[in-house]
Amino acid sequence: MSRVYNFSAGPAVLPEEVLKEAAEEMLDYKGCGMSVMEMSHRSKMYDDIIKTAEADLRDLMGIPDNYKVLFLQGGASQQFAAIPMNLMKNKKAGYIITGQWAKKAYQEAKIYGEAVELASSADKTFSYIPDCSDLAITDDMDYVYICENNTIYGTKFKTLPNTKGKDLVADVSSCFLSEPVDVSKYGIIYGGVQKNVGPAGMVIDIIREDLIRDDVLPGTPTMLKFKTQADNDSLYNTPPCYNIYICGKVFKWLKKNGGLEAMKQRNEEKAAILYNFLDNSKMFKGTVVPQDRSLMNVPFITGDEELDKKFVAESKAAGLENLKGHRTVGGMRASIYNAMPKAGVEALVTFMEDFEKKNLK
Numbered sequence: 001m002s003r004v005y006n007f008s009a010g011p012a013v014l015p016e017e018v019l020k021e022a023a024e025e026m027l028d029y030k031g032c033g034m035s036v037m038e039m040s041h042r043s044k045m046y047d048d049i050i051k052t053a054e055a056d057l058r059d060l061m062g063i064p065d066n067y068k069v070l071f072l073q074g075g076a077s078q079q080f081a082a083i084p085m086n087l088m089k090n091k092k093a094g095y096i097i098t099g100q101w102a103k104k105a106y107q108e109a110k111i112y113g114e115a116v117e118l119a120s121s122a123d124k125t126f127s128y129i130p131d132c133s134d135l136a137i138t139d140d141m142d143y144v145y146i147c148e149n150n151t152i153y154g155t156k157f158k159t160l161p162n163t164k165g166k167d168l169v170a171d172v173s174s175c176f177l178s179e180p181v182d183v184s185k186y187g188i189i190y191g192g193v194q195k196n197v198g199p200a201g202m203v204i205d206i207i208r209e210d211l212i213r214d215d216v217l218p219g220t221p222t223m224l225k226f227k228t229q230a231d232n233d234s235l236y237n238t239p240p241c242y243n244i245y246i247c248g249k250v251f252k253w254l255k256k257n258g259g260l261e262a263m264k265q266r267n268e269e270k271a272a273i274l275y276n277f278l279d280n281s282k283m284f285k286g287t288v289v290p291q292d293r294s295l296m297n298v299p300f301i302t303g304d305e306e307l308d309k310k311f312v313a314e315s316k317a318a319g320l321e322n323l324k325g326h327r328t329v330g331g332m333r334a335s336i337y338n339a340m341p342k343a344g345v346e347a348l349v350t351f352m353e354d355f356e357k358k359n360l361k
């Protein structure tokens with residue numbers, strides 16, 4: 001077996017320990033003679049899996065009791081519709097546009113009501129986070145929406161916007177569990193799990209209870225009503241059973257490794273190795289303003305498209321996979337999620353140093 005260093009933005013690297021444990025349990029989960037994949041979601045065995053996963057997540061994030069945790073299908077993108085359907089009482093909400101994922105959520109919300117662009121960083125290819133200290137938030141807005149970590153552009157909100165008392169809804173797909181968060185500052189925190197937490201196809205929603213209501217927009221599908229899912233503890237229908245099981249293992253791994261404070265330290269250390277190199281390189285350049293840099297997604301360029309291509313091809317041959325930038329922006333991007341070991345980032349920087357020596361004219 002040989003494993004590469006996988007810098008994919010998602011689906012992405014998972015802790016090796018978790019994958020090994022899942023492999024060991026594949027045919028016979030804890031002596032029950034079947035795989036978790038084959039198990040009834042109504043069984044006692046599975047009930048333990050989902051309840052333990054939720055309890056561990058609550059513990060890791062310090063989720064207050066008045067927040068529900070939902071494990072849902074449809075990925076993060078499904079929430080682009082579910083959020084306005086459930087929350088747009090006044091049919092109006094504010095969106096901060098910091099990249100493609102925020103823009104997609106904004107465009108989807110427009111189907112259901114008035115989505116107002118409160119701020120944007122489109123003018124500089126989303127390379128920074130706009131000032132959100134005094135936005136034109138009106139009284140009739142149902143919520144303010146952000147994408148907290150912008151996977152494609154590599155920016156992160158270091159301070160949350162001043163929402164002027166409105167509920168904050170945040171897509172945290174690409175920074176989920178990468179550092180501690182104060183859940184009480186949000187109305188909803190949600191994220192697709194395929195970056196820091198587990199296999200693709202599932203989203204975790206953490207929703208303050210008063211936002212789980214019956215009076216949703218007319219036509220909201222039963223499955224997309226938060227209340228349906230909350231009343232049934234994510235078991236209204238068959239949930240993404242295996243995903244929840246793997247996420248549960250990742251939660252245990254996080255707890256064993258010191259929780260979110262320790263993750264933050266580790267992630268800062270890893271990111272610093274790469275950013276320090278980028279700041280001193282004569283060939284490579286980070287594309288994000290230093291104060292808004294993400295700890296998870298690090299885009300960089302050489303300024304020469306041919307050289308970028310060569311870099312991507314040669315790094316792949318050296319066992320450093322998925323460093324090509326998003327198809328819409330080009331260049332390179334290293335995603336260095338929780339499960340990327342420090343040795344992976346060091347190997348990348350060593351490779352970059354060597355590439356620079358060989359190719360700098």
Ligand SMILES: Cc1ncc(COP(=O)(O)O)c(C=O)c1O
Nearest residue numbers: 075076077101151171173174192
């Ligand atoms: C920040 C962010 N939001 C949403 C999504 C979409 O997630 P999904 O593919 O689970 O719908 C992604 C996916 O990469 C993402 O990075």
